[in-house]
Amino acid sequence: MAGSHNPVRWGMMSTARIGRKVWEAIRLSGNGVVAAVAGRDRGKVEAFIRDLQVGNGAFPETPRALGSYEELLEARDIDAVYVPLPTGIRPQWLIKAAEAGKHVVSEKPCAPSARELRRVLDACARSGVQFMDGVMFMHGARLARLREVLDDGLTVGALRRVSTHFSFAGDPEFFGGNIRLDPQLEPLGCLGDLGWYCIRFSLWAAKWQWPLAVTGRLLQSFQRVGATGAVPLRFSGELLYEGWSAGFTCSFDTALQQWAHVDGSLGGIRIDDFVVPATGEHAGFWTRGTPSFAADDLGDPHVNGQATRLYRHFAELVRSGRPDPLWPDIAWRTQVVMEACLRSAQSGGTPVPTTGPAG
Amino acid sequence: MAGSHNPVRWGMMSTARIGRKVWEAIRLSGNGVVAAVAGRDRGKVEAFIRDLQVGNGAFPETPRALGSYEELLEARDIDAVYVPLPTGIRPQWLIKAAEAGKHVVSEKPCAPSARELRRVLDACARSGVQFMDGVMFMHGARLARLREVLDDGLTVGALRRVSTHFSFAGDPEFFGGNIRLDPQLEPLGCLGDLGWYCIRFSLWAAKWQWPLAVTGRLLQSFQRVGATGAVPLRFSGELLYEGWSAGFTCSFDTALQQWAHVDGSLGGIRIDDFVVPATGEHAGFWTRGTPSFAADDLGDPHVNGQATRLYRHFAELVRSGRPDPLWPDIAWRTQVVMEACLRSAQSGGTPVPTTGPAG
Numbered sequence: 001m002a003g004s005h006n007p008v009r010w011g012m013m014s015t016a017r018i019g020r021k022v023w024e025a026i027r028l029s030g031n032g033v034v035a036a037v038a039g040r041d042r043g044k045v046e047a048f049i050r051d052l053q054v055g056n057g058a059f060p061e062t063p064r065a066l067g068s069y070e071e072l073l074e075a076r077d078i079d080a081v082y083v084p085l086p087t088g089i090r091p092q093w094l095i096k097a098a099e100a101g102k103h104v105v106s107e108k109p110c111a112p113s114a115r116e117l118r119r120v121l122d123a124c125a126r127s128g129v130q131f132m133d134g135v136m137f138m139h140g141a142r143l144a145r146l147r148e149v150l151d152d153g154l155t156v157g158a159l160r161r162v163s164t165h166f167s168f169a170g171d172p173e174f175f176g177g178n179i180r181l182d183p184q185l186e187p188l189g190c191l192g193d194l195g196w197y198c199i200r201f202s203l204w205a206a207k208w209q210w211p212l213a214v215t216g217r218l219l220q221s222f223q224r225v226g227a228t229g230a231v232p233l234r235f236s237g238e239l240l241y242e243g244w245s246a247g248f249t250c251s252f253d254t255a256l257q258q259w260a261h262v263d264g265s266l267g268g269i270r271i272d273d274f275v276v277p278a279t280g281e282h283a284g285f286w287t288r289g290t291p292s293f294a295a296d297d298l299g300d301p302h303v304n305g306q307a308t309r310l311y312r313h314f315a316e317l318v319r320s321g322r323p324d325p326l327w328p329d330i331a332w333r334t335q336v337v338m339e340a341c342l343r344s345a346q347s348g349g350t351p352v353p354t355t356g357p358a359g
Numbered sequence: 360m361a362g363s364h365n366p367v368r369w370g371m372m373s374t375a376r377i378g379r380k381v382w383e384a385i386r387l388s389g390n391g392v393v394a395a396v397a398g399r400d401r402g403k404v405e406a407f408i409r410d411l412q413v414g415n416g417a418f419p420e421t422p423r424a425l426g427s428y429e430e431l432l433e434a435r436d437i438d439a440v441y442v443p444l445p446t447g448i449r450p451q452w453l454i455k456a457a458e459a460g461k462h463v464v465s466e467k468p469c470a471p472s473a474r475e476l477r478r479v480l481d482a483c484a485r486s487g488v489q490f491m492d493g494v495m496f497m498h499g500a501r502l503a504r505l506r507e508v509l510d511d512g513l514t515v516g517a518l519r520r521v522s523t524h525f526s527f528a529g530d531p532e533f534f535g536g537n538i539r540l541d542p543q544l545e546p547l548g549c550l551g552d553l554g555w556y557c558i559r560f561s562l563w564a565a566k567w568q569w570p571l572a573v574t575g576r577l578l579q580s581f582q583r584v585g586a587t588g589a590v591p592l593r594f595s596g597e598l599l600y601e602g603w604s605a606g607f608t609c610s611f612d613t614a615l616q617q618w619a620h621v622d623g624s625l626g627g628i629r630i631d632d633f634v635v636p637a638t639g640e641h642a643g644f645w646t647r648g649t650p651s652f653a654a655d656d657l658g659d660p661h662v663n664g665q666a667t668r669l670y671r672h673f674a675e676l677v678r679s680g681r682p683d684p685l686w687p688d689i690a691w692r693t694q695v696v697m698e699a700c701l702r703s704a705q706s707g708g709t710p711v712p713t714t715g716p717a718g
Binding site: 156157160161163165167169215217219220234236238240243245247249251253254255257259261263264265266267268270272348349350351 | 515516519520522524526528574576578579593595597599602604606608610612613614616618620622623624625626627629631707708709710
């Protein structure tokens, strides 16, 4: 196991593009190393490692290439795993990882349903391992600064409305074959892939309080030719709180947008890029038209500081030996709220109460 | 009657603050004069005129002060009237004005209900007078430029989502006594006063097409101590179209915000001030973070160019002798859609179809 001074030894269950970003983030974290990469095709894994284990990108020891996920979970020299597998099969691997004593970073949405996520989180709790989802903006410097401003009582005042929109426009290749439109592997479509961030940001603004009720509307679904079942392509929803509300929209066929507004009794904040902040000029947020800079940049313009901070933060928790219950808890709340939005959409948009920790 | 070269002779049914803006707009319009101001208190009317009929603000002939609205409508030297009376009593005066052969500019919401607005518009049609509501942004230079950009097929592409938010935060005086919280005089509260602009902008984006259905949610209502009935204090809604949708929020207890986003398959536009554009630097809109300037300024920094254009445009229509059916039609659509949003809110947020011109 990782001691409090040894770097955390990571195993990656991915050779996808997102895996490159994670590799880089772990390299820059300063308290972790990629010790192994696993995939179903060992050749691809070897190529992935060969590609990244060069120059500044290299770890002191070349990560091992493993041809199966089971091998990774059996390895005694792996402390934590990164699990970006498709949502449809992710819970089973998260549970296996937890039962093997591995700490886990899970991509979002964490599971196809709250019921399945509950089993994952219970397994993590039983094994005493840290669970965290891969929402990077939770770890950015901007969010902490934003909290200060929201709490100052003067800039925004009493919260009235949070509005978020996260979208990108898939190209023909995306619509033809991308997994995110597969009703078996990614049944939550844009709601799980993009709405997760909107709901997470809204819950963050709520200081993790459960909404009284939520609503949802499936604005458009998408069914691939020959596929059984459809997935959400465009979705809107609302989280209803006492005294304020949060509205969101997400879409797979709208150009990249990631804007957020936090409007209150005294003023409003505008964020043009709440999910993946630009560096430099656009790193901040705007109050009354004035930028409040919170540069989110570790000095490497090619790497998102948020990702590095996530892996650094996670490794600190692993090395502390005390899993932080905040992270599984907020993943749980995000999943439950998301599912309630979907349930509302399935019943014509009527409000669905969210009944607190019991879900 | 106004000939095609004589200035249009305006009668104002208001000595309220908005009346000052209208006076100034008519003065700058270049094709109209305020010929009379009417109110229930002739002393107040005289003070209002005395206050404005000075220096550069003065008309060549001092407008007459009239102590009743009836007198104004009977006057043979009045071509058009501005009617900002409370919504609860506005339709009856709009009908009287139309029947007296006066062209009318009505404040918004035009009526408490679509049924009552129908009677107003029928009266205007019978008398052959122009009807227009007081939505100034319809006449700004920005909207025309925005249409060009939306239609260029490259900047935004196919429309996917229009998002608008219009709010201000009433002070204690507002909550204590302002007419906009009076359930008899202004039963539509923030929906009528602010949501009208959001719906109008969304319908404009739709090129006036009827939505397939709309939804609404009364997020918060407000009942004054001792009052019978409440009015919408915070409201959200959606207009559902084939292929896209428009969401909006409005509120009387959220700091002044008037933002809009127009997001499409290829890009998005952000407008920070879609209702009352700032002059200078902020007069434009933003595409991919880049400002597209459309200065809305007639050279007088104290006067909103939109208002001047509205009164100039209206007077042109009056002088042409051919009422333009567009203006009553878009007021009608706005009112019908607004009412459908309210009906949806009253039935738990389920979609309410909008059935086209017959309402």
